Amino acid sequence: MQTPCVLLSADRSGAGKTTIATGLMAALTEMGMEVQGFKAGLDYIDPTYHEYVTGRPSRNLDGYVMTQKDIKTIYANATKNADIAVIEGVRGLYEGLDIDSDTGSTYQIAKTLNTPIIMIIDARSITKTAAAILKGIQDFKKPDIQAAILNKVGSQKHQEKLEKAIHRHTDIQVIGAIPRTSEMEIPYRHLGLIPASEMNHQQIKKKTQGLRETIKQTIDLQKLTEIARPPKKTPPTKTTPRKPDVTIGVALDKAFTFYYQDNLELLKQHGAEIKTFKPTQDTLPKVDGLYIGGGYPEIHAKQLQDNQKLRQQIKEESQKGMPIYGECGGLLYLLDQIKYQDKTYSMTGALNGTAIVGENRVVGYTELQATKNNPILKKGQKIKAHEFHHSHITNLQNPQYTIKLHRGTGIKNQKDGLTKNNTIGTYQHIHQQPYPQTTKNLLNKCREYKNQK
Template sequence: MDQRVLIAGDRSSAGKTTVSMGLMANLKDKGYVVQPFKVGLDYIDPSYHSLITGRPSRNIDGLLMKDERIRDIFFDATKDADISIIEGVRGLYEGYSASNDIGSTAQIAKVLKTPVILVIDARSITRSASALVKGYQLFDPEINFSGVILNHLGSKRHKEKAEEAINRYTNLEVLGSIPRDSFTGIKMRHLGLVPAKEGEKTDKNFFNTIENIKRLIADYVDIDKIVSIAKSSEDIENLKSSNTIFFQSSQQNTVKIGIAMDEAFNFYYYDNLYLLENAGAKLIYFSPIHDKKLPEVDGLYIGGGYPEFYAEDLESNKSMLTDIKRFCEREKPVFAECGGLVYLMDKMVIKNDEYSFVGLIDGYSSMNRDRRVVNYVLGKFTENSVIGRENDKFIGHEFHKSIAFCGGKNYTINLTRGEGIKDGKDGMKVYNTLATYTHFHAASFLPFAKNFVENCKL
């Protein structure tokens, strides 16, 4: 279904996530089958999209993916949907480079020929809001701007002046004006929002928060007008490619892969899991916090998340720690990503406390630094591993605050961009386990799913 709209911000924290979530919730209540998307590499916002719509939110990124692959993902996701809401990333024009739009929300708007609604942080500006809108329009005439939502308005007079200026000096309609003191109750952390899977289990007010957001958007945004804009989207059926077959399964589920999934570990791109299934895997979910032993599986995938907030729970589950270490020592295929890397090390240090973890990788991780690492990375495998082969190149990303101090020397990845575990080295290999700070997107690094499943067959 081609009906779609893209919610972009004039900057980070303009309010596009709140607007996107509220739109999705209201449209679902109206009976629409809503397909969510998130521009860029983000696990957390999509977790809310998926919870609200009941459908997997798909990440699309113009640096990692060719235009054709972005459209493949879009068509695969929307084949049974009524309307798509695409949430942008950062400011509309922010991307990989200052000299082009690669990796930006603007790039996705053009690749998918999608109407853009610009969310503006209007705090302390009125007439200047119209100059901001005008500048965004003139900067790239290929963008199909279809409306404006003003956020963080301080008073009725503030609203009236800002709306009047935009109506007078631009050709765009103000589709919503949201008061500054509107309380949504979204909780934040050093990597963004608290993930939805964690929030729904640990926050008694979590679902009230979703309701607050839904009411906020219903009260202050013209949802019916946004639906009309989505319905006016250009038909892009002619842009379908034969590569859409990439998302069709051609194999039986011949191996079992255990997926660590709970409050501590839930950073997985939907397409990573989807493509593992298509490559022949049956996914078996387990909790390193709550389950006492591993399920019977042929391989393990331990993704990212927030193990630092559940370090005591993870440490206390001794039988799971032992099971995972023995599994790795049997040279079974294991891929551990970021939080998974941290979990496989000897211990984690948080302030003055130490927590013992799996103990497969010699060394420890520490949360005792101020900055976080958020990067695209460019790299190459220097030897074969469970997901990559020697000389395979990839683009991925880093997304963490911890720092790892590894005693081992067997790094299997060289990065030409990014930090990795140490000095541009990443991919610690122990037995048949690969542990990285790099996050991979399987629709970008195509060998990921096939190689992992093939290794699990051996």
């Protein structure tokens, strides 16, 4: 039997999904359960909290970039040896690609996996309206809402009024009521919550312990585990990994933390040995290619600039033709400079341009096509991705773009994939599970480079 699951959703962002999901996973783990976390949508940050409290990498499930089969396969593979899975939703239950379809919504994930839903209601300053919100969501498309958790409750009297209203006007049971407390808050900045990986050990330990204890005291965990049920059955995939024959360096430190676990596993599956390195302090390991993911290079720009030796090594390897793939924050690091808060910092210069950070918020799903061969795509290949950043690029010198966007913003005029030598930088965040050819393309380029050295 597949691992039983619950999905936590809400009527909007900011209702408390991440804090409650994290505290819930921590409480279930403390009970001795193997808990597998998931995040609906393509967010990188929330899963870092899931992983910290469960000890298992959290996975993303997204109905825009993934097929139903992809979603079911990722779930089946990730939940091997797990006792329960918890899926944290994104935004409101029905928000997705557009108002005319369910694509990209939490509701789509719930339908695909046939998962029971627990609604989180931000109860601040409302009573009977909480019942109206739940009834409206329930009547809209008849989702399988099994319970509600009330968040930011003001008092015992407030809780009693809320529960009475919900009981009278809906058939949804209330399995928890969480008071307004600083224990249920996580620090926030421009791209979302501060990643768990950026907090020191004492900070993250104290914060997650507070979440866990609050959840234990306020939510009926026995009822929650009874609500959980297995999704539609899909057996885990059986794959035989290719014997490692190429080495790829993955930038991984406080400046670069945005990686999908499935992407890293695909690299290994298709023959890569991964060597991680810290761009804020390390020199370049002996590798045949580089993968520099997203993150916050602007926050750590001074340390990145101070590591002059690594910056020079990356530029030299780029000039020699080493395959280098930079994604969003990785793109910024590959440029000449980053300007942030009125200061300018030198980066690698593997690609020409200056990133101005703090302006032009861009977020949304994208659809792209390669206009020329590049390290990750062959000419004509189409994929779906997403972009999320607060920057734009100036001082572009004879830019060579190899990607055209049919949906989205890109670097400039719906052009992306800034390419030079065998280096590509892009604002596009690509979940490669639906598009394994991107992984294969990159590793084949690495093999070519290795053989010509």
